[in-house]
Amino acid sequence: MTAFHSLLQALQQILSPHQLLHRDEELIPYECDGLSAYREKPMLVALPDRVEQVQAVLRLCAEHQTPVVARGAGTGLSGGALPNREGVLLSLARFNRILDIDPVARIARVQPGVRNLAISEAVAEYGLYYAPDPSSQIACTIGGNVAENSGGVHCLKYGLTVHNVLGVKLLTIDGELLEIGGAALDSAGYDLLALITGSEGMLGVIVEVTVKLLPKPLVTKVLLAAFDDVEAAGKSVSEIIAEGVIPGGLEMMDNMSIRAAEDFVHAGYPTDAAAILLCELDGTDAEVEAQMHIVQAVLKTRGATDVRLAADDAERMRFWSGRKNAFPAVGRISPDYYCMDGTIPRHALPQVLCGIADLSAQYELPVANVFHAGDGNMHPLILYDANIPGELERTEELGGRILELCVEVGGTITGEHGVGMEKIDQMCVQFASAELTQFHAVKAAFDPAGLLNPGKAVPTLHRCAEFGAMHVHHGALPHPELERF
Amino acid sequence: MSPAERFASRVADAYAAKQPLRIEGSGSKAFLGHPVDGMPLDTRELSGIVAYEPSELVITACGGTPLLELQQVLDERGQMLPFEPPLFSDQATLGGVLACGLSGPRRPYAGSARDLVLGTRIVNGKGELLRFGGQVMKNVAGYDISRLMIGAHGTLGVIAEASLKVLPRPEIERTLVLDMDASQAIEAMNRWAGQPIPLSAAMHDGDQLYLRLSGYASGVDAAIRRIGGEEFPESDGLWLAVREHQHPFFASRDDATALWRLSVPSTTPSLGLRGSTLIDWGGAQRWLETDLPADTVRAAVAKVGGHATLYWHGPLPASTPVFHPLAPTMERLHQALREAFDPAGILNPGRMTSKP
Numbered sequence: 150m151t152a153f154h155s156l157l158q159a160l161q162q163i164l165s166p167h168q169l170l171h172r173d174e175e176l177i178p179y180e181c182d183g184l185s186a187y188r189e190k191p192m193l194v195a196l197p198d199r200v201e202q203v204q205a206v207l208r209l210c211a212e213h214q215t216p217v218v219a220r221g222a223g224t225g226l227s228g229g230a231l232p233n234r235e236g237v238l239l240s241l242a243r244f245n246r247i248l249d250i251d252p253v254a255r256i257a258r259v260q261p262g263v264r265n266l267a268i269s270e271a272v273a274e275y276g277l278y279y280a281p282d283p284s285s286q287i288a289c290t291i292g293g294n295v296a297e298n299s300g301g302v303h304c305l306k307y308g309l310t311v312h313n314v315l316g317v318k319l320l321t322i323d324g325e326l327l328e329i330g331g332a333a334l335d336s337a338g339y340d341l342l343a344l345i346t347g348s349e350g351m352l353g354v355i356v357e358v359t360v361k362l363l364p365k366p367l368v369t370k371v372l373l374a375a376f377d378d379v380e381a382a383g384k385s386v387s388e389i390i391a392e393g394v395i396p397g398g399l400e401m402m403d404n405m406s407i408r409a410a411e412d413f414v415h416a417g418y419p420t421d422a423a424a425i426l427l428c429e430l431d432g433t434d435a436e437v438e439a440q441m442h443i444v445q446a447v448l449k450t451r452g453a454t455d456v457r458l459a460a461d462d463a464e465r466m467r468f469w470s471g472r473k474n475a476f477p478a479v480g481r482i483s484p485d486y487y488c489m490d491g492t493i494p495r496h497a498l499p500q501v502l503c504g505i506a507d508l509s510a511q512y513e514l515p516v517a518n519v520f521h522a523g524d525g526n527m528h529p530l531i532l533y534d535a536n537i538p539g540e541l542e543r544t545e546e547l548g549g550r551i552l553e554l555c556v557e558v559g560g561t562i563t564g565e566h567g568v569g570m571e572k573i574d575q576m577c578v579q580f581a582s583a584e585l586t587q588f589h590a591v592k593a594a595f596d597p598a599g600l601l602n603p604g605k606a607v608p609t610l611h612r613c614a615e616f617g618a619m620h621v622h623h624g625a626l627p628h629p630e631l632e633r634f
Numbered sequence: 635m636s637p638a639e640r641f642a643s644r645v646a647d648a649y650a651a652k653q654p655l656r657i658e659g660s661g662s663k664a665f666l667g668h669p670v671d672g673m674p675l676d677t678r679e680l681s682g683i684v685a686y687e688p689s690e691l692v693i694t695a696c697g698g699t700p701l702l703e704l705q706q707v708l709d710e711r712g713q714m715l716p717f718e719p720p721l722f723s724d725q726a727t728l729g730g731v732l733a734c735g736l737s738g739p740r741r742p743y744a745g746s747a748r749d750l751v752l753g754t755r756i757v758n759g760k761g762e763l764l765r766f767g768g769q770v771m772k773n774v775a776g777y778d779i780s781r782l783m784i785g786a787h788g789t790l791g792v793i794a795e796a797s798l799k800v801l802p803r804p805e806i807e808r809t810l811v812l813d814m815d816a817s818q819a820i821e822a823m824n825r826w827a828g829q830p831i832p833l834s835a836a837m838h839d840g841d842q843l844y845l846r847l848s849g850y851a852s853g854v855d856a857a858i859r860r861i862g863g864e865e866f867p868e869s870d871g872l873w874l875a876v877r878e879h880q881h882p883f884f885a886s887r888d889d890a891t892a893l894w895r896l897s898v899p900s901t902t903p904s905l906g907l908r909g910s911t912l913i914d915w916g917g918a919q920r921w922l923e924t925d926l927p928a929d930t931v932r933a934a935v936a937k938v939g940g941h942a943t944l945y946w947h948g949p950l951p952a953s954t955p956v957f958h959p960l961a962p963t964m965e966r967l968h969q970a971l972r973e974a975f976d977p978a979g980i981l982n983p984g985r986m987t988s989k990p
């Protein structure tokens with residue numbers, strides 16, 4: 150009997166037939182996450198719906214030395230949930246129950262497969278909401294959010310997932326249940342909650358999450374400011390913050406994304422603007438008014454050509470819908486697009502935008518820019534056509550160059566989408582060997598056999614050596630021919 | 635060699651010699667943990683502000699930088715460390731408060747020390763100088779080792795440098811005082827925290843509830859009208875005293891009672907433990923002065939899903955652990971992590987032990 154059959158038989162003892170997929174056509178829906186350029190079929194897909202089943206699956210996989218890749222909704226953009234050909238894809242999608250809402254303590258206990266937006270919807274009747282709101286919030290799961298430390302348009306003021314989660318229950322690869330954090334604000338021992346958040350399914354499987362809920366602000370207003378110069382828009386961002394205003398959201402889109410979004414959702418964007426800023430201010434009436442004065446003054450001095458205040462909730466939602474649908478909107482104007490996720494210090498925005506424009510011209514691939522400007526998190530979208538031979542490779546190379554540019558100005562290769570499979574080589578640019586070795590040591594403390602999501606998030610030193618060599622070989626690093634920033 | 639590299643090389647030497655190190659700054663928080671037997675390693679050699687760009691809302695400073703210096707620099711630009719770090723001495727260092735993971739009254743509303751940390755340079759137990767995180771608000775490249783350092787009491791690495799998110803100082807801060815007992819206060823603290831008002835601290839001293847509001851003058855005024863109660867004139871002084879344990883509640887340091895910090899879910903009703911209690915963090919942090927045995931206190935707190943840290947031993951034997959014991963599986967994982975960072979066990983060995 151092959152290893153596959155022995156594992157399959159053992160799993161059949163734990164899972165019902167509809168919880169265990171192994172036929173080719175059943176596996177196809179799981180072969181990629183939101184980064185569809187990377188595809189792989191898993192050996193098996195397990196769809197447990199009880200914690201004991203997950204525990205048993207993990208124990209069996211540990212016994213059989215079989216890799217396990219956890220998956221939430223599969224909306225990840227870095228190939229984090231990309232299956233392992235010789236492994237089990239462990240879907241947490243059926244864990245979709247909200248276990249407990251405590252409106253007085255302002256916390257909710259939920260299963261990992263609960264969708265991000267479902268939490269806010271369920272607690273809305275108490276005047277509360279869950280703050281981190283990735284654009285994918287109608288689909289992505291809270292387990293995936295914790296694994297990626299996801300952000301949203303309201304991070305600048307309300308924080309990332311790591312700031313809004315109080316506890317998780319985690320299963321180790323040996324099936325041991327760890328209770329990390331809880332309903333109190335801190336716990337004894339090391340801050341394992343911080344370590345687990347953003348660990349990309351490498352350290353354990355999250356089977357329950359306790360989230361913090363916030364009161365909904367009384368008043369929310371959105372300004373849309375148009376600029377005929379991208380740099381002026383970028384400078385306004387720094388200046389608004391320097392003036393002491395922390396907007397609820399501060400987003401920027403360039404002309405290509407403006408036009409794509411306008412065509413798609415008719416948000417009312419000025420299609421001739423070089424860039425727009427969306428600035429959301431929230432609080433009490435008095436607070437919003439005080440901030441509004443400051444922001445409007447900055448926008449005026451910086452030469453905004455048009456500043457519009459959303460007249461009502463409907464218009465406010467419309468303004469946001471353009472931004473929240475920017476990715477699919479760009480998807481309509483290009484056969485394929487590739488989304489980057491670098492984060493840079495805000496003051497470097499104008500400089501990096503120029504650098505991206507130069508690289509875009511050099512690689513002859515259009516780049517649309519959409520980003521969480523308030524926290525310097527950029528999402529350049531590279532437009533390409535996968536059917537043209539070599540274009541994906543060129544796109545990936547351009548993407549890599551953009552990320553290296555972000556690192557050069559003191560930023561990072563990923564602000565919220567994670568390293569996954571996609572940015573594994575750029576990790577070699579951002580970290581030195583001793584740092585990567587430290588990451589591997591942390592991983593080994595949880596998962597000595599390296600069975601959880603193997604090959605993702607942290608490159609081996611060997612891989613980095615090869616990557617470095619490859620780059621020198623192609624003359625792409627250290628780019629002597631190019632202007633440096 | 636940079637000063638940080640020189641510092642790291644000393645740890646590397648200790649690693650080669652398997653020489654345990656006692657990591658210390660000014661010693662203002664030396665009481666918080668098991669005494670360490672080792673060669674002193676003074677973090678104040680690495681001192682000073684490395685970078686500060688107010689419009690980026692980020693400050694980077696060396697671990698041995700005095701917090702007072704940091705606060706002064708921020709103050710000049712109208713900014714602050716949102717987690718209101720407790721100093722316990724005017725010599726207190728940044729590295730010390732981060733390693734101890736301490737935060738002041740604003741913590742539930744503006745985030746904790748670990749929430750505000752964006753990146754660090756650390757020296758691990760092999761004497762390697764490593765950089766994690768960065769100076770940007772969002773960064774998910776690699777595991778979040780910077781935040782893991784916060785509250786690790788030096789046992790996973792020495793904090794050589796840290797970048798922290800800072801915030802504009804609120805235009806105004808005012809405090810209201812309302813007469814009520816502890817259970818009413820717990821109810822009120824949680825109720826107000828669920829309302830969209832600019833609450834920035836909530837404390838009950840045994841007799842009265844104090845609520846601090848911070849923000850734009852107009853917003854604070856509106857909240858004050860809504861909540862009612864009396865205005866407390868010495869707002870800044872009150873919260874400073876609570877943060878620094880100079881409030882009269884903390885005055886008696888004698889052999890009769892121990893001082894405990896209880897971290898519990900904010901809605902936990904009064905625990906009914908003998909002694910006196912000051913409730914801070916909107917209900918989530920309770921200071922207890924009691925003559926009860928340690929096991930009684932720890933059992934009561936564990937039952938409600940919290941943990942207890944011993945700040946002052948008082949009548950309890952010196953061997954009573956400062957930190958709450960961990961479950962066996964957790965203890966094993968902690969040990970494995972310690973080995974991952976400090977294979978020779980030279981960084982503050984035994985500092986965090988929860989065994990007598």
Ligand SMILES: Cc1cc2nc3c(=O)[nH]c(=O)nc-3n(C[C@H](O)[C@H](O)[C@H](O)COP(=O)(O)OP(=O)(O)OC[C@H]3O[C@@H](n4cnc5c(N)ncnc54)[C@H](O)[C@@H]3O)c2cc1C
Pocket residue numbers: 182183218219220221222223224225226228229230241261282283284285288289290291292293294295296297298299300301302349350351353354355356476477565566602
């Ligand atoms: C259109 C679009 C817009 C997006 N916008 C944003 C945005 O604004 N901000 C943002 O941060 N992200 C955004 N994303 C990325 C993505 O939605 C997030 O990363 C999200 O958190 C992934 O959740 P998921 O449930 O789909 O996880 P998956 O993609 O299924 O998995 C992501 C990673 O988490 C691991 N994982 C999943 N569940 C668990 C678990 N229970 N235990 C342990 N590990 C687990 C997986 O192994 C994988 O490594 C966007 C994606 C799309 C397609």
